[in-house]
Amino acid sequence: MLIKFNNFKNGIHPFTFETKVEELGIQDNFIGKVLLNCEMDKSSTQIVINCNLIVNAKQVCDRCLFEFETEFKSNFKNIYFITHSKSDEQEDDNGIYYLSPDDDKIDLTNDAIENAVLTIPMKVLCKEDCKGICLVCGVNKNETDCNCAIDTGSSVWEPLLKLKGKLN
Ligand SMILES: [Zn+2]
Ligand SMILES: [Zn+2]
Numbered sequence: 001m002l003i004k005f006n007n008f009k010n011g012i013h014p015f016t017f018e019t020k021v022e023e024l025g026i027q028d029n030f031i032g033k034v035l036l037n038c039e040m041d042k043s044s045t046q047i048v049i050n051c052n053l054i055v056n057a058k059q060v061c062d063r064c065l066f067e068f069e070t071e072f073k074s075n076f077k078n079i080y081f082i083t084h085s086k087s088d089e090q091e092d093d094n095g096i097y098y099l100s101p102d103d104d105k106i107d108l109t110n111d112a113i114e115n116a117v118l119t120i121p122m123k124v125l126c127k128e129d130c131k132g133i134c135l136v137c138g139v140n141k142n143e144t145d146c147n148c149a150i151d152t153g154s155s156v157w158e159p160l161l162k163l164k165g166k167l168n
Pocket of ligand 2: 134135136137138139146147148
């Protein structure tokens with residue numbers, strides 16, 4: 001995912017990179033192709049690169065354990081200042097980078113990997129209103145309606161009530 005920016009005039013240039021998850025080493029979390037659509041805005045003092053990343057992943061729903069494939073999208077923007085006086089305190093941080101006038105290319109591979117990993121949500125649901133699994137009979141309630149739902153409330157208390165009966 002290299003942009004050889006010296007080959008381009010000042011102005012706006014689109015780029016599309018397509019690669020496989022194996023190429024980026026993120027096959028543990030993602031599957032298939034990785035797509036990176038970028039737009040480079042180049043001037044003689046700075047380069048701004050705006051990218052949309054699309055990755056695909058196999059996910060397991062936290063609520064119903066259904067395995068499904070889903071697409072994650074992410075957007076990131078990097079600014080590269082071209083400076084003759086690149087010093088040590090100018091650390092690359094938060095999408096801001098410093099290039100020396102001798103540099104001729106930008107590598108977006110690490111940005112793609114980092115942003116892909118950031119798209120993984122803490123909580124995974126197959127859909128917003130996933131009904132989950134019935135705790136009594138184990139059916140996936142998105143697919144099948146069962147009649148245990150009403151009993152669930154009382155069955156939780158049943159052992160306690162029995163105990164209470166014995167104590168009395
Ligand atoms: Zn689900
Ligand atoms: Zn049930």
